[in-house]
Amino acid sequence: MSTLDKTTAPSNEVTRRHDSDELGGERGQTTIGEGVVTKVAGLAAREVPGVHNLGGGTARAIGSVTQKVGLGDARTQGVSVEAGEKEAAIDLTIVIEYGESIPRVAEAVRDQVIKRVEGITGLKVVEVNITVNDLYFPGEDEPDEAPRVS
């Protein structure tokens, strides 16, 4: 298991704010749920070539069961977000395809997650901590034996 260091991102806009109209009255606020940030980060990480899956072994095993019964959501598996009103810190656990450069994929994941989360939510991403939990070997998921009936 390898943990790759945090990074910082350039400053951006806030996510929660009060907007005033020309009359000086409150126009209402915009709220972005922490679940939204979590899903954006998970979806962004999956966009990077070389990322096979997200989540640790146990999380993936439990996730596959809960998803089958309609309770789980693969997009949030392996993603932990701490989001405030202006900033977010993100922890990712990823599985990388065998043969890919782990530092290169990790850096690409970090860049993509920062780009997506900051661009979409306006939060400043102050940390993206990446844990490479496993390597995926092609064919690993295929069944060991051919089915006995067609």
Next chain:
Amino acid sequence: MTLDGDSGHPVSERVRLAGLAAQAIAATDGITPTRGPVGRWQTTSESGTVDGVLAVEDGRGCIELDLHLAARWPPAMPLQLIAEQLRGRVRRSAAIFGMTQRLGAVSVAFDDVLAEASSS
């Protein structure tokens, strides 16, 4: 109070504003209303239910709107801009129907993201 064109039921300004907000949501790309757990984010009346919109009298003569949304992945623009666009649409619709004075704050909450392989 006016009558709903489809059902003939009387429609309050609160329900009417909720309906205008629902139309604004439908006209805005990349978002869909969310009704929330056990329909928490709905406006219901005899003439029907409006998902994703809570319309509440604020006690000062205005009606506040709480819009609850899911964004489709990938969003075409930052969520704040989508919220601004939506607010603008609601205000313009309210103005067209002479309800500007009744419309209070329009809050927008993004509660979910919907991707193609969404399981929620």
